[in-house]
Amino acid sequence: MTQELTLENARTWIRGFRDVIAREAGTLTDLDSAIGDGDHGINMARGMAAVSDALTLDDATGPQANVADLLKKVGMTLVSTVGGAAGPLYGTFFLRMGTGALPESLSASDFGDALARGLDGVVARGKAELGDKTMIDALAPAVEAYRAALASGGDLASATVQAAAAAITGRDATIPLVARKGRASYLGERSAGHQDPGATSMAMLLSAAADAVA
């Protein structure tokens, strides 16, 4: 049983997210071209490359921090490099996750609290609600599923797997939705039938977390 999110787990998580974003940048851009302005993949890839440099993710001998500092640095780097709506939203998510008096490694419940803080930050920054066809549609069910898994006796690894699964379900559920936030909202009914790019990258982030603590 995996009990704690260590610094090494966290670095693996962020590295995994960087890699999937680099691999799937084209997919994200295609989704965004359909209902947005077609830059989500390239912006996230640029941001995660900058995060990778800032945290020397490929070099374990580089300067090390604790989990809280790592999360905050991810957030600050994304805010400074991504632009668009994704920069402030992902930036706020990680900054809020890393806020507070966090221990060296995060317990399963610490990580759940951090995810919930991240969600609150995204909601406050984006002023969006569940069902608006945004990344919240993947993130909110994930936070909920994580809590439920812990409540029924799950550990960090199983709860994160549940969260990732819920994010994927939430991502898929954005397809029929009519967008009410962001550039996709300009399309009105024409936005239905397309998967939301922000929910897609958010589901990737949670899947990367599940892989990292498995």
Add this chain to the structure above:
Amino acid sequence: MKKLINSPADVVAEALQGLVAANPHLALNADHAVVYRADGPTPGKVGVICGGGSGHEPAHAGFVGLGMLDAAACGEVFTSPVPDQVVEATKRADGGAGVVHIVKNYTGDVMNFEMAAEISAAESGVEIETVLVDDDVAVQDSLWTAGRRGVGLTVLVEKIIGAAAQEGLPLADVAAAGRAVVAQGRSMGLALTPVTTPSAGKPMFELGENEIEFGVGIHGEPGRERRAHASAAELAKALALPIIEDLPFVAGDSVIALVNGMGATPLIELCLMNHELGKILAEHGITAARTLIGNYMTSLDMAGASLTLLRADAQQLAWWDAPVLTAGLRWGV
């Protein structure tokens, strides 16, 4: 894709260097892609900045100079600037009397400027007023959307706010002058061809030989509908009538009109569109007190045009006529 570029990643930085090299009144912070007045900031004058994604040239760096903007934060192509850039532009514009942020109403722009305003205020205590531009009548304004987009009217907001600031008005009055323009101005545009960003390398949408995208945004976002191409007279009417009805503009109104090109439409067609607009305004008893024709709020290589009308009083006309010395607009100096 055939473009005069070296690498998609370097387009914005290299273009800004070229712009500043040709304009001695401009200076560039290359690290932050911020263009600012070489002689700024002006002590005691309210600073005025704008920012947004690149690809709308001459907006916004081309509007930095005497009588208009003090600084512009230039994001990646069609991507809002990040907070660091806006914080830097705010610093370059801050003459001690506060700074106005002119923000086009897009989710990303609004969030990045909001974060920047929080950071700037915390760092230096500068007082910031935000003027949000949302003039695009193609978008339904409701609680259920991100609201109307900021398009061509932004140029008029920048000019009038810039003149009010140059005149020495205090921060609250400068911001109020900007909001008055937003309240009285409306726009709508159309695309004849799609736009190709350097990074995507392919058109952002497809248009049939005889199709136009009506109500298009300035990032190639789809608009109200696809429709069949038509004569300039019909298209001018299709753009102008929703604008006139929305405010509404009424007989006796005096307006500033902008007939704006999207980047790839020749000036001769814009002049022709203005001829058609003149007839429509005359039918409605509206007088075009001032008219600006040209490519001012563009969308890279998109062909098409937008119309903007601003109901203007004597004070707004005086601010419009006030001296301006920028790369994109220059008169009275």
